[in-house]
Amino acid sequence: MSGSDPAGATADPERDERIEAAITRLDLDAKVRLLTGAAMFDLAPEPLIGLAQTRLSDGPTGVRGPDFAGGPVAALLPNATLIAQHWSRDTAYDAGVLLAEEAAAQGVHVLLGPTVNLHRTPLGGRLFEAFSEDPLLTGDLAVGYVRGVQHGGVAATPKHFLANESETDRTTVDSVVDERTLREVYLLPFEMVVAEAPPWAVMASYNRVNGTPATEHRRLVEGVLKGEWRFDGAVMSDWFATTSTAASATGGLDLVMPGPGGPWGARLVEAVRSGAVPEPVVDEHVRRLLRLAHRVGTFGPGRRQAVPAPEPGSPARRDALRRLAAGGMAVLVNRRGTLPLTVPSGAVALIGRHATETVAQGGGSAQVRPPHVVSVAEGLTAALGADLVRVVDGVEVRERPVAAAGLLHDPVDASPGIRVIARDAEGAVVESRHIDGTDLIAGYGDGWLADAATIELSAELALDQAAQVQIGVRGAGSWTVRAPGITETTTLASADGPGADILSPPAWAAETVAESGAQITATVTAGDWVRLLGLVARPAPRPPADAIAEAVEAARECDVAVVVVGLTQEQENEGGDKTTLALPGEQDVLVEAVAGAAERTVVVVNAATPVLMPWLERVDAVLWAGLPGQEAGAAVADALLGEVEPAGRLVTTFPARDGQGPAWSPVPVDGAVHYAEGPAVGYRGWDASGEEPLFWFGHGLGYAAWEYGAVEADTDGGVVRTVIVWLANTATHPGREVVQVYLRPPGGEPVRLIGWEAVTVAAQEETRVRVDCDPRTQRVWDPEGSRWTPLTGGEILIARGLGDIRARIPLEG
Incomplete structure (x- = not known):
């Protein structure tokens, strides 16, 4: 190990x-x-x-x-x-x-x-x-x-x-x-x-x-x-x-x-x-x-030296991250053996904004600057060839505008990114720098903006042809924005909370027609508070009806439609909580329309946390892709095509509708959040309620088929130590299974996971799986005596999630 x-x-x-x-x-x-x-x-x-x-x-x-x-x-x-x-x-x-x-x-x-x-x-x-x-x-x-x-x-x-x-x-x-x-x-x-x-x-x-x-x-x-x-x-x-x-x-x-x-x-x-x-x-x-x-190593002998590591974009890193992402993806639904995909002749219609602008990470302090992000469109096209993939953009998924990759170039050296110029109170240039990106942080760092009275951000648009675009800015402050057809002065208010002006910066944008090489200049008043400043440039959003009509046409003409939907950093972000599990924009309508037109429909969900799926019964397969990191699209392609088995199991219970579950609102009441569900958090509370979620914690189908045989348990003083399971893979290819063991105690105590073991089994083979169970989950805290007491009795559940229990072992109390 x-x-x-x-x-x-x-x-x-x-x-x-x-x-x-x-x-x-x-x-x-x-x-x-x-x-x-x-x-x-x-x-x-x-x-x-x-x-x-x-x-x-x-x-x-x-x-x-x-x-x-x-x-x-x-x-x-x-x-x-x-x-x-x-x-x-x-x-x-x-x-x-x-x-x-x-x-x-x-x-x-x-x-x-x-x-x-x-x-x-x-x-x-x-x-x-x-x-x-x-x-x-x-x-x-x-x-x-x-x-x-x-x-x-x-x-x-x-x-x-x-x-x-x-x-x-x-x-x-x-x-x-x-x-x-x-x-x-x-x-x-x-x-x-x-x-x-x-x-x-x-x-x-x-x-x-x-x-x-x-x-x-x-x-x-x-x-x-x-x-x-x-x-x-x-x-x-x-x-x-x-x-x-x-x-x-x-x-x-x-x-x-x-x-x-x-x-x-x-x-x-x-x-x-x-x-x-x-x-x-x-x-x-x-x-x-x-x-x-x-x-x-910063105090005492043996001071640590810089250690060479594979470059973030090196083949070694890319391969490791690609397999790490693909192997953790979860197959939630797979009707008619739709996955893994086989495309012998016809094309795949790849649909959705998350296919072309795949979200690789959540927002906030966890963000890093990767060497690249492989979109699902790039990954699937590389795997199948351009002739077999028809890419359709889909509906808008964001409310706040952000910069699209590759559209902004420094007007001084023409490299991707923006130019930042600090000027003093008289308008003289204090410093001019290239920023390899579209945003910067003002207010701390090396202090190169410390003497600025104003900060100017500028860039040129890199377009294939004249187009309708959104142009704007991100960040709190008083802005003057100039671009073809745009001269605007606007003030974006500062947000509340530590780091809010970095984590969720306000934004403004307007639409205009621009040609390649058109220059954007935005000037903001300097200040000494920490904030993110940036430029916005992206294609103007189309009416949802037009995007959906194009998607339906592509779905009708191809053998299979893969619709990529999901969340963005507007929902999965430090500093704020969601108000609904519904997909943003018209993504649900898009999936429904495509499912009604396509011969087979696969939905790939590009999100880390549960979403509602009102279209679930009308699609053939659902792949839960998470936020897959820099190799996102390549990993999704591997999972869809079976190059890597997406053998992941869910780590959160998915509600079927808003408001379900043992705990719902994260919003304080009178300044407090009461953990009223007590120890019955997540699947524990779902099990106690008798209500069926959309998907249970621990659910995931993978690409193999499993039969559970004889089971036995070893206990010590009523505490479960080990569970033995005979497991057979009845599929024609190897697969990875996660054998989950739960304890359902007597007396209304909530069910709880007490152990699991993941095994890979060859096709048509069986194996003996030993699951070690943790005694720390089989105890109850006595607040009056300030001590632990063992939790005994009830029954052991051997399961693939609580929605698929394969065996039960009763226990003596």
Whole structure:
């Protein structure tokens, strides 16, 4: 097993002696200076004790580096839910190893991931970063991921501790969760990763937990994380999350991010001198920070050197990421053996905006700048040949305009991207730079915009012919925009919340007719707040009726129609939650129309989180493609054509309509989100309700056929230890199965996943599958006695998801 060697905490007397000696050499001001970031993603060096700068980077599916936009090119992995759909700790480990290589090559020492919050409600805007709705599956994958990252000498940072399952009002919301639910559900993934792959850092969340901010929650941080679990790493804040001085310093927080400002600094020095914070508390924070620095090679001997890694666009990286994406995709429906596709003579009609502008990643701090994104149109055309693929764009899927790839070129050097000119108050040029992209971040960084009074963005359009286009800008501020047929002055209001002007920048655009080479110039007033600024240029949207008519015509003329639908960063984005699971725009109407015209219809869903499927009974197959990363289209082609079996299993239960499920709204009421469903989160609550979802957690058909034979269980004191299953692949080709074991306890306790095992079986072969079951899921927390008691009795369910139970074993209570 590739993830079998823990990268855990070990005794290191020499390190500890070095740390204690360093602490004694630092005065109070110097110690406190180390406990707040020196910049947005850097920690301060201290030459006096031999401490070098330590660099952090956002993750969790790529290493972005210190720049939110325009930074280094980095490999873009499939999103966390797609990796999780492998149901494999080894796969998570391999993803962590790859990320560590990327981090080391960029000089990054600490990766801010994985996200181990749960999919409590399908409306959560940031679910694409988190593994699943189940605490055991999430914890197990987090163990593999953390081991992989730290095997490469890079610190992993599980986040966000704790009860951060929605984004609405995330900096002020109070997550109200009873003690039992906290212990059994939301703490369990963190407990597992601390026990089995001790991370070198943990990130505290923005929200309050039962009235106390997570950054100063002494009972959870000092009591549970550092006390009961003996976590010896550093606890850092989420960015701008810390609002107190003494309460956070004595509550267990070790590091405030970012810096150099913040609530510690001089105020913490004064709090120590006044007696509000004992100096040994500061020493303990420094001790943990230096322990982190020692582990990543920025403190002590053996300073880490830059490590060569495969280029993000190299064949080795591309092949690994392509298989990682394709293997995690899930076949949700496959009528008449439609998949894998065979196209002996006729053409495929490939339809939909997500086919031509495939979404590879979610929005927010997880975004990276990949070397490319292979669209589904490019991937399927490369696999079948241009003569066999007819591409039809489809309906508009966005409300806010963004730049289309390749349309903007720098007017100075004609390279793809834009020109940015900083001018002073008199209009003189302070600096002129090429930006390899369409956006930049103003307000922090190397300060090259610090002396600007205005910032000018300009580009030339690269068009095949004169066309109707949308031209505009993104970003808060007062803008003047000039382009052929457009002279506009507009003010875009700043958004609320930390980072909102980066995560969800306001936008404006207008339509005009333009020719290739036409110049766009947009000027905005400079400011000292952090915001994203960018240009918009894209083909003007067509009326939906015209797009649907073209799609129907293509569907009638081809052997099979593949419709690619999905979500965008408007729905799957940090800083906001969804209000519906419906596909945006007229995508449902498009699918219905195509299904009515095509001989066979396959729907590919390019989204990480559940969507409604009102057309489900009228299509032949559905492939859940997730957010597949930079090799997206090539991976989708592999899955559709059977080059790689899409053997993924869902990690979230899909409602059939809005409002269904044990938890729905992420919106606080009177400032609080009440976790009223208790431990019956996700499939657990669905099972208790007796209501049938659209698709169960754990569902996925793959391309093989499975028969389950004899089963037996081994128990110890009523706790299930192992389950043995005889499994046969009755298909004519090999396949991968995920044998899932659930416990349905007596007395109304919710059903829960207690173990699983993934196996690959040759055609017409059978095998004996041993599933090890985790006792941590077979216990109940007693809040009055503050202790665990075993959960015994009920029945064991051997299943392919709770919608397809293959065997039952009764248990004695």
